[in-house]
Amino acid sequence: QVQLVESGGGLVQAGGSLRLSCAASGRTFSNYNVGWSRQAPGKEREFVAAISWSGTSTDYADSVKGRFTISRDYAQNTVYLQMNSLKPEDTAVYYCAASAVWPPRGLTDFRSWGQGTQVTVSS
Numbered sequence: 001q002v003q004l005v006e007s008g009g010g011l012v013q014a015g016g017s018l019r020l021s022c023a024a025s026g027r028t029f030s031n032y033n034v035g036w037s038r039q040a041p042g043k044e045r046e047f048v049a050a051i052s053w054s055g056t057s058t059d060y061a062d063s064v065k066g067r068f069t070i071s072r073d074y075a076q077n078t079v080y081l082q083m084n085s086l087k088p089e090d091t092a093v094y095y096c097a098a099s100a101v102w103p104p105r106g107l108t109d110f111r112s113w114g115q116g117t118q119v120t121v122s123s
Contacts, residue, residue: 002029002098002112009094009117012086020081020117022096033099034079035110036070038092038119048094049081050104059104063089086121093118 008020022034035050049070050059058070069082079096094117097110104110 002027002032004029004034004096004098004112004114006094006096006114006117009119011120011122013122014087016086016121017082017084018086018119020083020094020096020119022079022081022114024077028077029079029098030074030077033102033104034070034072034096035099035104035107036079036081036094036096037107037110037113038090038094039116040092043092045095045107047104047107050099051079052102057102083119086119088121088123091119091121 003025005023005025012018031053033052036048037045038048039045047061051070051072055072067085072079095113097113099110101109
């Protein structure tokens with residue numbers, strides 16, 4: 001199993017940007033597909049974005065298309081989520097996880113979710 005650690009969250013004003021990082025700890029995840037999910041207070045966790053193990057395929061939730069970009073750096077063993085034009089509705093704890101299957105069929109396909117990083121977008 002791959003242990004993942006999220007970082008890069010923080011407080012940002014609406015319209016601003018943040019880049020989240022998902023780094024493997026203990027094991028590499030170059031052979032895994034990686035996805036991001038988020039959970040806001042009082043809401044269920046929802047899918048945000050995913051990238052295939054090869055880095056050539058991506059998938060995004062409709063709510064973030066055109067604003068968020070997922071990428072990966074194999075040398076750094078890290079997956080990134082670049083978030084632009086942030087909205088208050090993006091406020092949530094963001095998590096990343098690895099999956100052995102592609103394309104993603106749902107959050108249940110992902111394993112080894114990290115501890116999450118808080119993103120807060122103010123008006």
